[in-house]
Amino acid sequence: MSTDRTTLSFHVNGDPQAVAIPIHRTLLEVLRDELALTGAKKGCNTGTCGACNVLVDDVMIRSCLRLAVSVAECKVTTVEGLARNGMPSVVQQAFLDAGAIQCGFCMTGMIVSASALLAQNPAPTRDEIRIAISGNLCRCSGYVKVVDAIELAASRFRQGNAAEAAAMEIRI
Amino acid sequence: MVAGMNAGLPKPSQVVSLQDIPGLRGMIVEADGAVRIAAMTVHAAVAAESRLAGGLAVVREAALQIAHPAIRNMGTLGGSLADADPNADYPCALLAAGADIELAGPRGRRICPVDAFFLGRFTTALAAGEIIVGVKLPPPALEETSTYLKFSRVDGDYATVSVAVRMGWRDGACTAIRIALGSCGGTPIRVPSAERALVGTKLDVAALRIAAGAYVAACDPPSDFRGTADYRRMIIPGLLERAVRNALNADRGIRS
Numbered sequence: 380m381s382t383d384r385t386t387l388s389f390h391v392n393g394d395p396q397a398v399a400i401p402i403h404r405t406l407l408e409v410l411r412d413e414l415a416l417t418g419a420k421k422g423c424n425t426g427t428c429g430a431c432n433v434l435v436d437d438v439m440i441r442s443c444l445r446l447a448v449s450v451a452e453c454k455v456t457t458v459e460g461l462a463r464n465g466m467p468s469v470v471q472q473a474f475l476d477a478g479a480i481q482c483g484f485c486m487t488g489m490i491v492s493a494s495a496l497l498a499q500n501p502a503p504t505r506d507e508i509r510i511a512i513s514g515n516l517c518r519c520s521g522y523v524k525v526v527d528a529i530e531l532a533a534s535r536f537r538q539g540n541a542a543e544a545a546a547m548e549i550r551i
Numbered sequence: 552m553v554a555g556m557n558a559g560l561p562k563p564s565q566v567v568s569l570q571d572i573p574g575l576r577g578m579i580v581e582a583d584g585a586v587r588i589a590a591m592t593v594h595a596a597v598a599a600e601s602r603l604a605g606g607l608a609v610v611r612e613a614a615l616q617i618a619h620p621a622i623r624n625m626g627t628l629g630g631s632l633a634d635a636d637p638n639a640d641y642p643c644a645l646l647a648a649g650a651d652i653e654l655a656g657p658r659g660r661r662i663c664p665v666d667a668f669f670l671g672r673f674t675t676a677l678a679a680g681e682i683i684v685g686v687k688l689p690p691p692a693l694e695e696t697s698t699y700l701k702f703s704r705v706d707g708d709y710a711t712v713s714v715a716v717r718m719g720w721r722d723g724a725c726t727a728i729r730i731a732l733g734s735c736g737g738t739p740i741r742v743p744s745a746e747r748a749l750v751g752t753k754l755d756v757a758a759l760r761i762a763a764g765a766y767v768a769a770c771d772p773p774s775d776f777r778g779t780a781d782y783r784r785m786i787i788p789g790l791l792e793r794a795v796r797n798a799l800n801a802d803r804g805i806r807s
Contacts, residue, residue, distance in 0.1 A: 405557070425558055426553075440624050445553070445625070
């Protein structure tokens with residue numbers, strides 16, 4: 380493996396960052412080990428479990444499968460970046476209120492998936508919700524409360540301007 | 552590839568990204584109806600392409616069934632073809648669609664028909680230094696229909712068995728048909744003699760059973776955690792019949 384290093388410049392949760400990294404580091408490793416953003420988890424590290432989901436330019440991806448150098452000058456949003464002024468986002472609060480957090484390991488990836496879904500589709504059916512989180516594995520197997528939480532978040536969005544509000548959550 | 556690197560293999564000394572090369576993303580429809588999809592187009596973009604209809608719907612339906620949303624936002628058409636995983640969805644769908652794979656390398660560009668592209672497990676006709684530029688799908692005829700039917704243990708898994716069909720249908724009879732079978736050997740397979748025997752028939756159950764028997768005989772399925780070879784052989788006939796029926800129902804409202 381190469382020992383070459385480079386300086387990666389990108390935006391994370393609204394802040395510009397420049398970090399010196401070995402060129403083979405994944406985005407997940409840079410977020411966790413260089414920037415101490417440990418919300419995205421290293422579960423399987425092979426793209427299967429979904430615990431490392433983040434948004435790159437508002438598109439949900441697996442951060443364990445992206446080499447960090449490939450997000451140069453991009454805008455990265457992690458689960459930490461969804462909160463506003465220290466307050467949970469609508470989706471995060473709905474997960475708390477619905478009792479969907481459980482052991483917590485898969486949950487940050489679930490919340491990123493849910494936020495990405497609601498930004499595109501503010502009124503999803505339960506089937507659409509299940510498809511949206513189909514790439515998130517939960518070893519507690521507590522998927523029902525997760526679906527409930529996303530429905531709850533969607534209903535809270537509908538009380539305002541749904542599409543705009545959901546889109547706002549992932550845009551920084 | 553990064554998943555493999557994370558798991559300790561392969562250990563490439565260099566990685567060259569194609570992500571910023573202009574012209575390697577997106578889809579265009581040419582004057583004659585042929586469709587070109589550039590190699591770096593992600594699965595999610597292909598899955599959302601309403602222009603992939605009729606005889607080309609098989610490609611859109613395959614893209615929609617690859618893995619999960621985050622993966623469909625990352626994975627590319629060219630990446631899937633170059634990887635040549637025998638269980639992947641695109642190779643099977645493109646074989647049924649009759650695609651041409653467009654390659655570029657140090658000695659220029661060339662076209663490789665999909666029938667000659669997949670040589671074995673994770674092995675393709677790509678020469679050293681060549682990359683996939685895109686695929687060209689033959690123009691869909693008016694009377695054509697197609698579908699991709701995937702049988703998997705859980706949503707988003709690789710197929711246990713998959714069937715892709717592209718066919719023509721006029722005046723209650725089959726005018727042309729390509730059937731590709733996936734996850735049943737080192738590459739997706741076609742059985743041209745069985746396809747030819749279906750042309751002119753009404754694609755009734757009896758005719759499809761004979762065709763399915765030829766596919767069962769020609770394939771060499773693995774036994775793994777998704778199913779034994781015998782199990783796969785057992786479900787091929789039902790899946791093949793259902794795929795053809797779905798394709799007919801999708802565009803024609805006809806029940807065979």
